[in-house]
Amino acid sequence: MKVTEVRSTALSVPLDRPMFVGNKSRVFSRFNPVVVQVMTDEGVNGFGIAFSEEDKRVKTLKAAVDEVGEVILGQDIFRWEEAWATLFEATGHMGHRGYGIYALSAIDSALWVIRAKALGMPLSRLLGGYRDEVPAYASHKLFRDWSLDELQKDAAALVGQGFRCVKMNMGDKPLAAEVERLRVVREAVGDDIDIMVDANWSWSVPQAVKIGRALEPYDVRWLEDPVASDDPEDLCRVASALAIPIAAGETFCTKYEFRGLLEKRAAHALIVDLQRVGGVTEWVKVAAMADAWKIPVASHLFDEFSAHLVAAVPNGFMVEYMPWWDVIYQEPPVVENGYMRITDAPGLGIELDPGALQRYRMQ
Ligand SMILES: [Mg+2]
Structure with missing residues (x-):
């Protein structure tokens, strides 16, 4: 063929x-x-x-x-x-x-x-077939412009929709305000739901350590991209100072860049982005490299592919649910009771909607 x-x-x-x-x-x-x-x-x-x-x-x-x-x-x-x-x-x-x-x-x-x-066969089975359902976390709400009321309302709503893990964004506010935002989300979701915090490279190393320590009482599942640099050395300095696990990797390209992150043990979990890492071929290689260090891998965006990738490998941890372009699919990915399920449908089990491609096409 x-x-x-x-x-x-x-x-x-x-x-x-x-x-x-x-x-x-x-x-x-x-x-x-x-x-x-x-x-x-x-x-x-x-x-x-x-x-x-x-x-x-x-x-x-x-x-x-x-x-x-x-x-x-x-x-x-x-x-x-x-x-x-x-x-x-x-x-x-x-x-x-x-x-x-x-x-x-x-x-x-x-x-x-x-x-x-x-x-x-479904893509996940061709790549390893480790499991047929993967936990997904809600990443599409709780951004830094959400008011405290909106944070509470939407965090509770996500739990009501079945999510067992939600991510919130930080990075532009003073320490006390950031901590308060986490506090209200923790209050809204209760003690049994995981909360992740993504700082999108907003802080210096000292800032990340100071804010990270203030976040610790609220049981954060991971602190993602805390520092302005993607330098593994800087991530190590933050990781060694905090009890909160560090997640990083979404901007790293190919196995050659992930090698340094792993060798330095700079992150407790890798976030691997399909379009930056080098496609499916490279995604599963990076996952295998991480497995040698017993480090879990989570996906970044691309739910339609990522559910298969995370399901395929033994150290697949979680899928990021971010439905930015779901409208282009006939049957977009769904999360039920906090999980995305792989069906027996060949390929992704998802097909493009030709009408949507016409509707959203750029001239
Ligand atoms: Mg991120």
């Missing part, structure tokens, strides 16, 4: 409510998935996603996908290491961070959907 065509479609999907994360410069009101559809000579097709946001730099991303896609025409579907190596070599001059790796990742992921469909 060989690749015959790589087709990309750039979309612009608005959020119901703009999203404020980390420091004040990060505000998102819409996301731009570039849908990458890969066709084969036997009629089995798959898709992957790369994305930008705020309708910016979308043409560049689409062009990167289109140009990188040319190198994979004629590729034997089941030679996945050969396919990945070809894509990696083709993106050398673009760079193995940013849009070069985004294009590679989306195409690599589409190829994995084709493989699973061709074998008639």
